Amino acid sequence: LYLTVEVGLGGVLVIDGVPAVGGSGAGGEYGHMPFGDRSRRCPCGARGCWDNEVDGRALARHLGVAPPDDPRAFAVEVLERAERGGEADAAAAVRRVAEALASGVAGLVNAHDPDVVTLGGLAPLIRAAAQDDFDAAYLDGLMEFRRADPIPLRAASLGDDSALIGAAAAGLDVVLSEAGLDEWAADFERAAVRG
Ligand SMILES: [Zn+2]
Structure with a gap:
């Protein structure tokens, strides 16, 4: 299961390498x-x-400030403030968001029983900024039989370019499929006939 936080949250369940869309x-x-x-x-x-x-809209709400024009940039700023320390309000807001994120992840783990959950976008930063609270809320949201050996949560490895790299890979998958290669071969033959 892949989950990513930018403005809001999206994701996909991948089964045998194929996204279930x-x-x-x-x-x-x-x-x-x-x-x-x-x-x-x-x-x-x-x-x-x-x-x-x-996301950043939730952080703004917890901090009692107006909804930000750029929720992603605002979230990054609040996460940095929370990690620097000395700003109790930022840290408390990040904890609330981390708990809301983690308990939802646990719900999806209960539902899907994935092998692994990969966290992309801001999600791994939110977890890192409030790791204990995040992990406690994750465990607390899991059905009891899952807690002894909880399904691992990992930070996605492709960073900010992950969507771009995924789109390119999806395109290559189409071109390099059996049907895609057949089409390419047919094009090649038609071009050869035309001389
Ligand atoms: Zn909605």
């Missing part, structure tokens, strides 16, 4: 599961979305 291709909207506050209406139209608890 659902019947219409719109699967993986994990941020719009109702792990959040039901008194809040999400910009997506649904109520109580997890999205609104795990």
